Amino acid sequence: MIKDNNENDLLATKELTLHLGPQHPSSHGVLHLVIGLQGEMVTSCRPDIGYLHRGTEKIAENLLYHQFVPYTDRLDYMCSSSNNLAYVLAVEKLLDIEVPERAKYIRVIAAELSRIAGHLIGIGAWAVDLGAMSILLYAIREREMVLDIFEKLCGARMTHSYMRVGGVRYDFNNVCREACEELVRVLPARVDEYETILTGNRIWLERNKGVGHIPPELAISMGLSGPALRASGVNWDIRKDEPYLVYDRLAFDVALGENGDCFDRYMVRMVEIRQSLRMVEQCLAEMPDGPINVDIPEIVPPPKQDVYKNMENLIHHFKYVSQGFKVPEGEAYASIEAPKGELGVFIVSDGSERPYRLKIRAPSFMNLQTLGRVVNGLYLADVIAVLSSLDPVFGECDK
Amino acid sequence: MRKLRDSFSRDILDITAFKGDVTVLVERKAVLNVCNYLKDDPSFRMNYLVDVLAVDHMPRSPRFDVIYCLYSIPKKQRIRVKTMVAEGESAPSVTGIWLGADWPEREAYDMFGIVFEGHPDLSRIYLPDDWEGFPLRKDYPLRGYKDRYNPYGEEKE
Numbered sequence: 388m389i390k391d392n393n394e395n396d397l398l399a400t401k402e403l404t405l406h407l408g409p410q411h412p413s414s415h416g417v418l419h420l421v422i423g424l425q426g427e428m429v430t431s432c433r434p435d436i437g438y439l440h441r442g443t444e445k446i447a448e449n450l451l452y453h454q455f456v457p458y459t460d461r462l463d464y465m466c467s468s469s470n471n472l473a474y475v476l477a478v479e480k481l482l483d484i485e486v487p488e489r490a491k492y493i494r495v496i497a498a499e500l501s502r503i504a505g506h507l508i509g510i511g512a513w514a515v516d517l518g519a520m521s522i523l524l525y526a527i528r529e530r531e532m533v534l535d536i537f538e539k540l541c542g543a544r545m546t547h548s549y550m551r552v553g554g555v556r557y558d559f560n561n562v563c564r565e566a567c568e569e570l571v572r573v574l575p576a577r578v579d580e581y582e583t584i585l586t587g588n589r590i591w592l593e594r595n596k597g598v599g600h601i602p603p604e605l606a607i608s609m610g611l612s613g614p615a616l617r618a619s620g621v622n623w624d625i626r627k628d629e630p631y632l633v634y635d636r637l638a639f640d641v642a643l644g645e646n647g648d649c650f651d652r653y654m655v656r657m658v659e660i661r662q663s664l665r666m667v668e669q670c671l672a673e674m675p676d677g678p679i680n681v682d683i684p685e686i687v688p689p690p691k692q693d694v695y696k697n698m699e700n701l702i703h704h705f706k707y708v709s710q711g712f713k714v715p716e717g718e719a720y721a722s723i724e725a726p727k728g729e730l731g732v733f734i735v736s737d738g739s740e741r742p743y744r745l746k747i748r749a750p751s752f753m754n755l756q757t758l759g760r761v762v763n764g765l766y767l768a769d770v771i772a773v774l775s776s777l778d779p780v781f782g783e784c785d786k
Numbered sequence: 787m788r789k790l791r792d793s794f795s796r797d798i799l800d801i802t803a804f805k806g807d808v809t810v811l812v813e814r815k816a817v818l819n820v821c822n823y824l825k826d827d828p829s830f831r832m833n834y835l836v837d838v839l840a841v842d843h844m845p846r847s848p849r850f851d852v853i854y855c856l857y858s859i860p861k862k863q864r865i866r867v868k869t870m871v872a873e874g875e876s877a878p879s880v881t882g883i884w885l886g887a888d889w890p891e892r893e894a895y896d897m898f899g900i901v902f903e904g905h906p907d908l909s910r911i912y913l914p915d916d917w918e919g920f921p922l923r924k925d926y927p928l929r930g931y932k933d934r935y936n937p938y939g940e941e942k943e
Contacts, residue, residue, distance in 0.1 A: 437912035444897075445921055449928050480805050607859065610835055610886025621859065623834075628862045719805045720855065720866070722836075733855070735841050748837040748855070756889040785912065 400426045405767070409438045413516040413771045416781030418755075420770065427766045432759045439785035447745040451711030452478055453552060455745070460546035462749065463783040465508050466501035468494075468537075469725040470783075471550035473747075476631060477721035477732035478552045481714050484681050490554040491632040492674040496567065497540070497549055498632075498723070499663040499670075503574070504533040505726035506614075506656045506663075513653070513775035514585065517594050522584060529577050536566045552712075553687045554680030564671060571668045578660055585653070595649035599761050599773035602647060609760065610753040613728025614655040615777055619647030625724035636673070637666050649776040656778075659726075685712045711740040727751050727778060751777075751784040789829060794820055809853075809866040817854070817869050817878045824856060824865060825883055832856035832865060835884035840871075840894040844924040848872035850900055854880060854887075871900055879905040897922035 403424045408414030417438035423431035443462070447455050459474045460467035472494055479486065486494070511526030534544040539562050541549040549556055585591045601611065606619040616623060624641045626634040642658035644651025680687040688707040689700040716738040722731030728750030735744040754777045762770045790810065791798055797816030802809050812820050824832040836855035843849060848870040856865045871877045879902035880887045891902040892911040899920035902908055910917060919926055932939035 437910075437914075440912040442921060445926075445928060483805070605885070607834055608885045610884065610890075623859045717804050718807070718809070720807055720864070729836065731836065731855075733837070733839060733853075744841045746837070746839040752889060752893075753837075753886060756886065760885075 402430065407770070409435075413775065415512070415774065415779050417785065418774070418779065418781065420758075420774075422767065422770065424767060427768075429762050429765050429767060429770060432762045432770060434755055434758055436755070436781070436785050439781050441786065443786040444745055444747065447742055449741065451740050452714060452742065453707070453711055455742075456551060457546065457548045460548055461782055462747065462786055463505070463725065463727060463730075463751065463780045464545060465780055466505035466726050467545065467547045468497040468501040468549055469505070469723065469730060471547065472498050473721065473723045473725065473730045473732050475550045475552050476723065477719055477734050478714060480719040480721045481717055481734060481736055482552070482686070483715075484553060484683065484686070486554050486681055487678045488633075488675050489559075489677045490679045492670045493555050493559045493679065494550060495632050495634065495637070496559070496667050496670045496674075497537075497547070497555075499666045500533050500536060500567075500570075502663045502726045503570075503660050504530050506660050507533070509726070509775075509778040510581070510585075510653065510656055513772075513778070514591075516771050516775045517591070519585070519588075519591065522581060525577065525581065525584075529574060532566075532570050532573070536563060536570065539563045539566055551680075551687070553683060554678070558679050559674070567667055567671055571664050571671075574664055575661060578657060582657065586657075592650065594768075594772050595653060595776070597646070598649045598765065598769050599776060600646060600648045601757065601761055605760070606647060606757075609757045611728070611757055612750050612753065613724065613726065614642070614659060615652055615728065615754050615757075617642060618644035618651035618655045620645055625722060625729060629722075631721075631723060633670070633673075634666075637669050639666050649772050652776040713738060713740055714742075722748065725750055727780065727783070728754060730783075747783075747786055749783040749786055751779040751781070752786070755779045755784055789827075790820075790823070793823060807864065807866060809868050811868045811870075814869045814871060814875070814877065817867060818880065818883070820867055821854060821856070821880050821883050824867070830863070830865070831858045831860050832863075834859050835880065835886050836864070838880070838887055838890040838894055840898040840900050840922075842898060842922065842924045848875070850898060852877040852894065852900060876901040876903040878903055879908075881905055896920070899923070 405422045405424050407420040409417040409419040419435040421433045459470040462470045507526040507530045511523035514522035538544050541547050541557050601619050603619045603621050606616050639662045642655040644655050688704050693700045694704045714736045718735045720733040722729050731748035733746040734742050737743040762773050797813045800811040824830045834857040836857050839853050841851040850871045852869050852871050854867040877900050894900050895908055896910040896912050927940040930936050930939040931942050
């Protein structure tokens, strides 16, 4: 659509509305941007989402509590264990149960590995959006190591469904431990490699430094969270400020930016990968032996191998699968620091086996609304940089 | 909390603490005043809007709850402000207080049909503009209504 420009006669150009996506390679899935252009200059940008909408919350209202865990995997599918965690923490809050120590450490390892995997793909995709192909290949290579650990841990690589209300599905064994130790040993040097390629790279700096500046007041007001918020210099990390599981026992630094531009958002993620490795290392050292599930038979099914041998266990298993468990009446909200920011789950329970209402506070959804405000006055190419720096995943945004 | 109750004694219907979460139930017309107060008062400083969401309590009257989840980054506290909205009534938009309320309010409008008064651009966010009905309402069928794209949906009465 081309129309005559009457508003600003200084520019001898026509205003153009450009539809970017929903199948553009840099649209991170199914984002459709309606961009107003004055030459190369962006005059307006309206994100249009909804192409993927799967009605996750409606589905949740019609499932048993334990049946919803696999659906959470498919929200931010780059880091499904984080989504599992936010959901099970919310249910556990309503049930008033605390998982055993060992399960807490395993959950933290799974969540931090998810963060590494999520950030790797985030940075890799960002680089490829701006024309640097090799970083994506490297990031995928390293992400494979993380996915291999998950495969050893629970048999799945992408959609883990690893956490369950009351604990985790499988124990953390020595094979996983060795794979984690290998990752902790290898990855820092690989991240150094990325930095050698990107951090000092002239093109990367030109494309990101000073681009998409978000001042801290705007970031807070817009509901930004996670690395995007911290890049603006706002020191808020749920792992530090409202620690859950064992984060209060772990030593780690919160990465902060100064300028709130795309480059800071990149650096914050780089530092977070290193800090996550640090946390995994500490968890490996401190993880105690013991049970991985709470000792409440209604909530946790019996071990699968016992189901085949014992009639009581078979009945127990059948009751768990077919009827689920009741959750006391009330409302609770639990949130975690997911790779993209605050991932919260709000549950209204009417005392039955199904949530009466389940609301997911998705960080990608909240972060993405900033885009339209930030890119005004920038060049079209900068829109891609800003979009990638917010790292939206559409399974979560369009839930 | 006592300070909040004293300041809005007529407008605050209830304050509950459940599992460590504080929920303030307020009159619909007082939501903006309470939110402004919570944001600016030095003992609360709720500078961050986490989410805006709705709950359908059909057949209760008023039918909907609209919940504003707030967080204070300096004080590290959470408060939920809740108000009840009947069908056909509108809820106040807090976009004037926190810009980030824009999308979650559009989402609540799209899914529940709750109109947020004062919202700068209240339009559907997930569904097409001509979509009929509000899918997260309790009387909307899980499989949707039957039409030429959805042969397995429920028949419309």
